[in-house]
Amino acid sequence: MSQHPEAAARFIADNERMAWHDRSIWNARKKRDLASHSIEEWEQLRSWASDIKEHTLAHLDHYLEVFEKQATANGVKVHWAATAEEHNRIVLGILRENEARHMVKSKSMLTEECHLNPFLEANGIEVIDTDLGERIVQLREEIPSHIVTPAIHLKKEDVSKLFEEKLHTEPGNADPTYLTREARKHLRAHFLACDAALTGVNFAVAETGTVVVVTNEGNSDLGVHLGKVQIHSMGIEKLIPKWQDLGIFTRLLARSATGQPISIYTSHYTKPRPDVPMHIILVDNGRTEQLSREHFRKSLACIRCGACMNTCPIYRRSGGHSYGSTIPGPIGSILTPGKDLKKYSPLPFASTLCGSCSDVCPVKIDIHDQLYRWRQIIAEEHLLPKYKTIPLGLAGRIFARGKRYDQAGRIARWWLRRLPAWMVNSRLNAWSKHRDLPNAPRNSFKEWYEQNRPHGS
Amino acid sequence: MKVGLFIPCYIDQFYPQVGVATLELLEHLGCQVVYPPGQTCCGQPLANTGMEKAAQPTYDHFQEVFSGFDHIVAPSGSCVYHVVHHYPVESRPQGKVWELCDFIVNHLGVTQIAASFPHKVGLHPSCHGLRGLRLGPDSERVEDRPDVVRTLLASVSGIELVDLDRRDECCGFGGTFAITEEAVSVQMGLDKISDHQRHGAEIITGTDVSCLMHLEGLIRRQGLPLQTRHIAEILNARL
Numbered sequence: 166m167s168q169h170p171e172a173a174a175r176f177i178a179d180n181e182r183m184a185w186h187d188r189s190i191w192n193a194r195k196k197r198d199l200a201s202h203s204i205e206e207w208e209q210l211r212s213w214a215s216d217i218k219e220h221t222l223a224h225l226d227h228y229l230e231v232f233e234k235q236a237t238a239n240g241v242k243v244h245w246a247a248t249a250e251e252h253n254r255i256v257l258g259i260l261r262e263n264e265a266r267h268m269v270k271s272k273s274m275l276t277e278e279c280h281l282n283p284f285l286e287a288n289g290i291e292v293i294d295t296d297l298g299e300r301i302v303q304l305r306e307e308i309p310s311h312i313v314t315p316a317i318h319l320k321k322e323d324v325s326k327l328f329e330e331k332l333h334t335e336p337g338n339a340d341p342t343y344l345t346r347e348a349r350k351h352l353r354a355h356f357l358a359c360d361a362a363l364t365g366v367n368f369a370v371a372e373t374g375t376v377v378v379v380t381n382e383g384n385s386d387l388g389v390h391l392g393k394v395q396i397h398s399m400g401i402e403k404l405i406p407k408w409q410d411l412g413i414f415t416r417l418l419a420r421s422a423t424g425q426p427i428s429i430y431t432s433h434y435t436k437p438r439p440d441v442p443m444h445i446i447l448v449d450n451g452r453t454e455q456l457s458r459e460h461f462r463k464s465l466a467c468i469r470c471g472a473c474m475n476t477c478p479i480y481r482r483s484g485g486h487s488y489g490s491t492i493p494g495p496i497g498s499i500l501t502p503g504k505d506l507k508k509y510s511p512l513p514f515a516s517t518l519c520g521s522c523s524d525v526c527p528v529k530i531d532i533h534d535q536l537y538r539w540r541q542i543i544a545e546e547h548l549l550p551k552y553k554t555i556p557l558g559l560a561g562r563i564f565a566r567g568k569r570y571d572q573a574g575r576i577a578r579w580w581l582r583r584l585p586a587w588m589v590n591s592r593l594n595a596w597s598k599h600r601d602l603p604n605a606p607r608n609s610f611k612e613w614y615e616q617n618r619p620h621g622s
Numbered sequence: 623m624k625v626g627l628f629i630p631c632y633i634d635q636f637y638p639q640v641g642v643a644t645l646e647l648l649e650h651l652g653c654q655v656v657y658p659p660g661q662t663c664c665g666q667p668l669a670n671t672g673m674e675k676a677a678q679p680t681y682d683h684f685q686e687v688f689s690g691f692d693h694i695v696a697p698s699g700s701c702v703y704h705v706v707h708h709y710p711v712e713s714r715p716q717g718k719v720w721e722l723c724d725f726i727v728n729h730l731g732v733t734q735i736a737a738s739f740p741h742k743v744g745l746h747p748s749c750h751g752l753r754g755l756r757l758g759p760d761s762e763r764v765e766d767r768p769d770v771v772r773t774l775l776a777s778v779s780g781i782e783l784v785d786l787d788r789r790d791e792c793c794g795f796g797g798t799f800a801i802t803e804e805a806v807s808v809q810m811g812l813d814k815i816s817d818h819q820r821h822g823a824e825i826i827t828g829t830d831v832s833c834l835m836h837l838e839g840l841i842r843r844q845g846l847p848l849q850t851r852h853i854a855e856i857l858n859a860r861l
Contacts (some may be wrong), residue, residue: 174805183809191788198761207764476762478792482809515803517796517810518670520753524762537670537708544672553798557668558676564631564668565679567660567687574635590843595801599808600839603636610634610641614657618645621656 169515173483186318187481193314194475196424197525204420213413215529218466221404222456228371228404229447235374236445239436244446249279252448256281256363256396257288259444263394265290265361271378271385272296273365274312274469275398275448278491293355295384297348304331310485312492313422313471318484352384362388364434366399367468368414369445371406375435376445379418379428386432396444397434401452402465414468417527421470455503460538464499466528473522473532479515488512495522499535502543510548513539574609581605625653625725626691626717630701630831631663633852637831643858644697644722650858651730655695658687666704670797674708681713688715693729697722697854699751699829707754721755721829722854727770733777739859740780744823746814746837747771747790748830757829761790771829774857781856784821791817795836811840819848826850 177183201207221228233243246252252275260268268285270276270292282292282303294303298315302308304327309315316324325339334347364385368377376397378385389395405411419425437443456462474480474494485493490501490509498512513536522532543549563573581589582605590597608616625648629641648655664684665677684705688694696702699721706719726732751757751771758769775783794800794810801807815837818826826848828834834850841848 170803170805173803177805177809187813202764204764478794478810479803479806482806482813514671514799515806517749517792517794517799517807519749519792519796521749521760521762521790521792524753524760540670540672541674542672545675549672553671553802554673557671557673557798560663561665561668561673561676561680564663564665564677565683567662567683570631570662574631578635595804596839598804599843600811600836601842602839603835605636606638608638610629610638611657611659613638613642614645615659618657 169483169487169489169511172487172489173479173515176484176487177482182320183482183484185320186484190311190317190475190481193423194472194525197421197472197475198424200420200424200426204416210413210417211527211529214417214468214527215466217405217410217413218528219463221406222402222462222465225401225404225456228406229401232369232371232374232404233447235372237374239374241374241437241443241445244444246446246448246450249448249450252279252398252446252450253281253284255446256398257285257290259394259396259442260285260290260361263361263442265392265394267291267293267355267359268361268363269293269295269355269359269384269388269392270362271364271380271388272299272315273363273398274309274492275365275400276363277308278450279398279448281398293352293359295352295356295388296380296382297345297352300348300352301327308486308491310493311471311474312469318486356387356391359388359391360393361396362392362394363396363398364389366397366403366445367418368405368411369399369403370408370411371404373408373435375408375433377411378432378434379415379430380432381423381425381429383430386430389432389434392441394442394444395434395437396446398446398448401447401449402467418468418470421472421525421527451504455500458503461499461503461535463530464496464532464535466530467496467500468528470527472525472527476521476525477516478519478521479517483515488515495532495536496530499530499532499539502539506543506546507548510543513543571609571611578605578607578609582607623653623693624691625655626688626694627655627657628661628664628688628694628696628701628719629657630696630698632835633697633831636835637852640697640831640852640854643852643854644695647722647854647858648695651726651732653730656691661687664701664704666701666708667797669704669708678713681709685713685715688717691715691717693717693725694719695722695725696720697829697852698831699748699755699757700832703750703754721751721757723770723774723829724755724757727768727773733773735774735777735857736779737857737859738779739856741824742782742784742822743775743825743827743856744784744786744818744821745772745775746793746818746826746828746833748828748833749790749792751829752790771853775827775853778856778859784818784823786817786821788817793833793837795833797832800836807836808840811836815840815846815848819846824848825856827853827856829853
């Protein structure tokens with residue numbers, strides 16, 4: 166089972182690092198605020214994006230068929246994968262068909278979700294992640310801790326040490342420009358040696374059969390232009406109906422993600438180059454099931470900007486790895502329970518339901534309401550721990566009767582006033598580990614009211 | 623005007639002075655206030671943990687206790703948000719349920735309070751009031767929206783409201799979250815307090831005693847020169 170509270174406590178124990186993590190991600194949130202607040206029609210854009218996604222999800226079968234037809238007419242080979250395993254087998258099949266053994270990959274959370282790298286490596290394929298952050302976590306044999314900035318949990322000194330070990334860079338040189346140049350040299354060699362390229366997909370336009378990939382490093386284009394076969398893997402929820410819809414999403418995406426007005430590269434792939442086969446794999450892997458869940462359908466509108474992570478006070482203080490899921494943070498906590506409710510049942514509780522995620526979301530996903538909904542389902546499925554159900558069940562019986570509640574309150578306050586402070590604020594009680602309990606007054610408000618307003622007001 | 627006063631359970635038991643301040647403030651503003659004696663809790667602690675079904679008898683009790691009022695007012699954004707947004711429609715009381723400041727500004731039409739509180743005050747806009755009930759504009763959305771809480775506070779004589787670096791980040795209380803995610807909850811609270819301290823606040827105020835209870839618990843344990851006060855106590859502070 167994913168144990169967020171324990172992992173978060175470990176993350177916080179390195180207090181200085183936690184504070185640095187919180188600050189650097191809060192900076193991304195501040196940049197997002199500057200970028201979004203500079204656009205008067207921001208809320209209008211959010212509404213349009215939300216409506217377009219809701220419409221597309223409601224007619225997903227139709228738009229998938231339109232997309233397939235159009236892409237096929239463009240000369241693209243379209244594949245359908247019901248599961249992660251099927252997706253991985255399709256990728257391997259394409260690589261074998263093209264006798265490719267060296268694949269470069271640009272950013273794709275979907276292939277993380279499918280665990281594509283270990284599968285291909287076990288089948289003799291070399292996979293190189295070419296997004297700098299992803300390459301860093303790949304070299305560390307970790308998963309991304311953030312969906313937009315995968316190595317956000319690492320300091321430049323960590324990267325320097327890693328590069329020294331893996332890329333033989335100058336010991337102790339943590340200058341970001343130096344490290345980036347070294348990474349570029351290293352990646353260039355792999356680009357030039359690659360015989361296949363795989364990219365993720367940010368948007369797929371149904372009416373034109375185009376896939377759109379957004380990057381800041383141009384690594385998607387380098388791979389696609391150098392590989393002898395190009396593959397684009399996408400979740401079926403990436404669709405938007407029309408070309409004209411795209412502008413709404415590109416305006417929202419980069420601003421929400423990094424505070425940039427637009428990302429450096431927005432690459433549109435529609436037709437294969439001469440003699441270079443182009444494949445698009447449409448992956449379900451649980452999405453249809455999520456679509457069938459009325460309360461959680463809207464989670465599929467996510468455009469993976471990561472703004473909910475940047476804004477989340479829990480994410481910033483517990484780190485992406487504490488969630489134990491491919492997609493961390495608020496959006497991950499509503500997507501992942503659908504995959505394995507028992508395993509991920511602590512995730513919807515890794516939130517104060519403050520609602521910041523829902524308000525920052527560029528497509529207006531009601532994230533905090535969905536977290537609340539998942540909690541109800543987790544309780545109904547009897548997956549709540551007893552230390553929650555027993556005291557709260559008792560509280561429920563007390564709260565349902567005025568007299569019972571009055572008595573319980575009197576008794577509790579009586580004890581709290583008489584017990585010695587060390588016992589009241591015992592560290593065995595999680596509240597009191599770092600917090601004092603409030604003083605227990607002799608009279609409740611109700612008792613005061615009875616004495617001071619004997620005939621009502 | 624007859625108003626049903628809802629005093630949430632933790633205020634009733636641990637912060638009766640907030641209930642008194644709320645009652646006196648509403649009376650001062652000309653309301654005829656009735657406190658129905660059978661009241662308990664809104665049921666939020668159960669429902670936020672997922673136990674909505676076990677909370678249903680509490681919802682029914684709440685509905686019964688507050689039947690017959692056109693307006694129900696509580697000094698808590700969180701409990702009001704729970705009743706208004708999470709109760710099943712058929713369990714909601716007939717009358718309109720208001721957070722105190724919202725009621726004063728948007729129902730009574732009062733924006734100036736003749737109170738005096740000569741202190742440096744930091745406002746903690748509790749999330750359920752801010753983002754749930756939209757008592758003011760949050761930092762995420764791009765909108766012009768009057769801030770009922772700030773409006774009332776700013777009208778108090780002698781008060782100096784301090785600005786914060788992160789004006790509306792959550793304090794980390796979150797109900798049972800404070801216990802089950804203790805480490806994160808405490809860290810969020812400490813960060814919140816240090817933001818107020820950095821900007822010279824002597825008092826942290828807000829619409830919700832639950833957040834303030836969490837912050838107060840940390841402040842007292844650390845022995846910091848800071849206090850917490852519910853907004854009703856400030857608005858009810860007379861010359």
